[in-house]
Amino acid sequence: MKLLLYILLIPIISISQNEINKPLFSSKDLKYSTEVGIKYYTGNLFLNQYKYSREGLVFNFNTFYKKSISKNSSLRYTTSIILSNAIAKKITIDENIEEIGNINFTTKIPNILSFDINFSFEIEKKISKVISNSIILKFRLYPLIYKKGNILNTELNSLGGLTSSEDNGSLASLEKASCLNYSINFYLKKKNLIRLLLFVNSDWSLNNINKFNYFPGFEIKFEKIINL
Numbered sequence: 001m002k003l004l005l006y007i008l009l010i011p012i013i014s015i016s017q018n019e020i021n022k023p024l025f026s027s028k029d030l031k032y033s034t035e036v037g038i039k040y041y042t043g044n045l046f047l048n049q050y051k052y053s054r055e056g057l058v059f060n061f062n063t064f065y066k067k068s069i070s071k072n073s074s075l076r077y078t079t080s081i082i083l084s085n086a087i088a089k090k091i092t093i094d095e096n097i098e099e100i101g102n103i104n105f106t107t108k109i110p111n112i113l114s115f116d117i118n119f120s121f122e123i124e125k126k127i128s129k130v131i132s133n134s135i136i137l138k139f140r141l142y143p144l145i146y147k148k149g150n151i152l153n154t155e156l157n158s159l160g161g162l163t164s165s166e167d168n169g170s171l172a173s174l175e176k177a178s179c180l181n182y183s184i185n186f187y188l189k190k191k192n193l194i195r196l197l198l199f200v201n202s203d204w205s206l207n208n209i210n211k212f213n214y215f216p217g218f219e220i221k222f223e224k225i226i227n228l
Contacts, residue, residue: 035060037221039084041201044172044215050093052109056086056174058221069123076122079141084174086112114146114173124185136181136197140205146173176201176215177208191225 035058042053064078088111095103120138127133148171181199188194201215 041217072126112173134183177205
C-alpha cells in the first residue's frame, strides 16, 4: 500500500520541483464546485460474518486547484466538505449455534449521516472534447460528526462528535478513511460534468496502517463549478 501511494504521488513531486520559482497555489487560481450523487459499495461485515452493502446520497462542497501537465492531462488538488447519508436497511441472518440450534432473524442496519473533510489528488486525461478519465486518490483528513439512526426520529440516534463510525466501533457510513477511484467524466458544459466512478474504499490510514481491507463500489454524481 505504501508503494502504491509513493507511485501515485510521483507526478505531484515532479511538478513541484519544476515550479520552484512560481507558487504552486494562488488564491486567483482556486475554484469551487458542488457535487451531488448516489453511492453504493459492499464488503462490510456484521457480527464478523455477514456481509452487507451500503448505499445512499452524497453532497460535497469542493475547493480545488487544477494545473495542466501536458496538452491533454492535468493535475487537480481538492479539499472537500462531504455530507453523506447511508440509508437504513434490513438484513436477514442465519446463525447455527450448537447449544441452541439454528436461529433465523432480521435486524435493521440504521442510516448513518456523516460529515467529513477530505483531501484528494486527481490525474485527469482528455479522451475527446467532452469526455475524460481520471485516477483519484482520496483521504479523510478529519471526521467532523456522524449521526446514527433515523434523521427525523430520535429513537436510534447517537451523536459521535469528532469521530467517524468506524473509529468508535459502530456500523459503517458511506465514507471510509481512504479511497482509490477511476472516473469517466462527461462535460455537459464548460462548468458542468457528470462523473461515473468505480472505486475501492478502505479503512487504511496513517493511524491504521496495518488494515488493508477493501470495499469495492460505484458512484454517480453531478458536479457544478462555481466562480466566486
